[in-house]
Amino acid sequence: MITLHIERxxxxxxxxxSLEAVARRQDIGAAxxxxxxxxxxxxxxxxxxxxxxxxxxxxxxxxxxxxxxSRHGVHLHMMVADADGRVTGGHLLAGSIVRTTxxxxxxxxxxxxxxxxxxxxxxxxxxxxxxxxxxxxxxGPD
Numbered sequence: 001m002i003t004l005h006i007e008r009x010x011x012x013x014x015x016x017x018s019l020e021a022v023a024r025r026q027d028i029g030a031a032x033x034x035x036x037x038x039x040x041x042x043x044x045x046x047x048x049x050x051x052x053x054x055x056x057x058x059x060x061x062x063x064x065x066x067x068x069x070s071r072h073g074v075h076l077h078m079m080v081a082d083a084d085g086r087v088t089g090g091h092l093l094a095g096s097i098v099r100t101t102x103x104x105x106x107x108x109x110x111x112x113x114x115x116x117x118x119x120x121x122x123x124x125x126x127x128x129x130x131x132x133x134x135x136x137x138x139x140g141p142d
Contacts, residue, residue, distance in 0.1 A: 006106075009104065015065075031069040038062050043078070050090075064077075
């Protein structure tokens with residue numbers, strides 16, 4: 001079953017840290033971003049293949065935000081357009097600050113838990129998803 005969590009962030013809120021806080025406060029095991037609309041200043045991302053953050057100073061509009069959210073952590077990608085319309089995308093990092101508003105809609109996957117574990121093949125923390133109903137031997141409709 002999917003339930004919704006809808007939240008508005010305010011000016012000065014850190015987008016990533018706020019999503020992490022929502023997941024902990026709501027004890028969310030597994031969720032995903034359905035919709036995110038708002039503005040940032042600055043926007044902080046890690047671009048593909050880079051180890052350091054890229055900061056887009058000035059005003060930007062959030063074009064997309066996608067990924068997973070859980071009390072164990074988040075994995076989020078975003079694209080933003082700066083004041084000249086240039087688009088940049090990558091991993092959402094802390095330091096992406098809401099400028100005017102951020103309207104978020106999360107889909108919460110009831111009965112699931114997402115955590116991250118180091119994958120020896122990639123060297124990165126990768127998603128491990130568990131269906132808690134299956135672990136408990138629960139059955140759905142036949």
